[in-house]
Amino acid sequence: MTQKLTILFDLDGTLVDTAPDLMDAHNHVMKKFGFQQSKLEDIKRLAGRGAWIMMQRSFREKITDEKIKKEMIKEFIDYYSKNIDRGSKPVKGVIDFLKWAKSNNIAMSVCTNKQERLAVDLLKKIKLANYFDYIAGSDTFEFNKPDPRHLTDVVEITGGNLSKTIMVGDSEVDSISASNAKIPFVLVEDGYTEKKINEIPHDIVIKDFSNFETVIKKYL
Numbered sequence: 001m002t003q004k005l006t007i008l009f010d011l012d013g014t015l016v017d018t019a020p021d022l023m024d025a026h027n028h029v030m031k032k033f034g035f036q037q038s039k040l041e042d043i044k045r046l047a048g049r050g051a052w053i054m055m056q057r058s059f060r061e062k063i064t065d066e067k068i069k070k071e072m073i074k075e076f077i078d079y080y081s082k083n084i085d086r087g088s089k090p091v092k093g094v095i096d097f098l099k100w101a102k103s104n105n106i107a108m109s110v111c112t113n114k115q116e117r118l119a120v121d122l123l124k125k126i127k128l129a130n131y132f133d134y135i136a137g138s139d140t141f142e143f144n145k146p147d148p149r150h151l152t153d154v155v156e157i158t159g160g161n162l163s164k165t166i167m168v169g170d171s172e173v174d175s176i177s178a179s180n181a182k183i184p185f186v187l188v189e190d191g192y193t194e195k196k197i198n199e200i201p202h203d204i205v206i207k208d209f210s211n212f213e214t215v216i217k218k219y220l
Contacts, residue, residue: 004164005107006106007167009132013171014191015091017089024083024086024087026046028075030072077115088122090128092210093210098128100213109135109158110123115137118137120135136154146177147180148180151183167184167185188205189208
């Protein structure tokens with residue numbers, strides 16, 4: 001049966017609210033190395049481009065020793081990987097929408113700047129992995145978002161049609177990726193970004209995935 005549509009999803013802040021576990025791992029590292037911890041709203045502004053970028057943005061001018069930075073990032077990934085699903089939960093409406101989309105022959109994949117093994121592990125642990133045809137992380141290819149090939153290669157691998165593909169994400173990185181790939185972009189509000197809604201180009205904006213099938217029907 002031919003695919004009606006391909007939907008590419010970002011992960012953190014889009015499909016899953018991972019901020020509590022990211023904050024836990026971040027603060028574990030900062031406390032262990034003797035630096036100031038962050039609040040949940042701080043983490044949401046720092047996240048979205050993978051652990052390395054997130055921690056670099058957190059360090060800023062406070063930490064200049066590259067050896068220490070690498071040790072802290074390793075500690076972050078080690079701790080996070082062991083505690084990845086303690087507080088992370090699907091965004092409102094996600095499970096019902098994924099069930100609906102699957103039953104309607106809509107292909108779905110994940111394009112995230114989280115490491116592939118972490119993305120797969122998280123999605124398996126919260127029982128979402130089976131809904132997706134492909135999960136592409138920051139290290140799946142030699143490139144990642146906002147490089148459009150992170151999106152277009154996934155569409156090609158899964159046998160989709162780029163003219164029948166949309167991207168759903170919560171940040172400017174996702175918006176730029178979709179623009180570069182020349183596909184429509186659906187923005188999820190209150191994502192992991194410092195930008196305001198009007199600062200992120202989008203075709204449609206949603207609060208969560210409640211009644212998201214109504215939006216998707218416009219692209220079928």
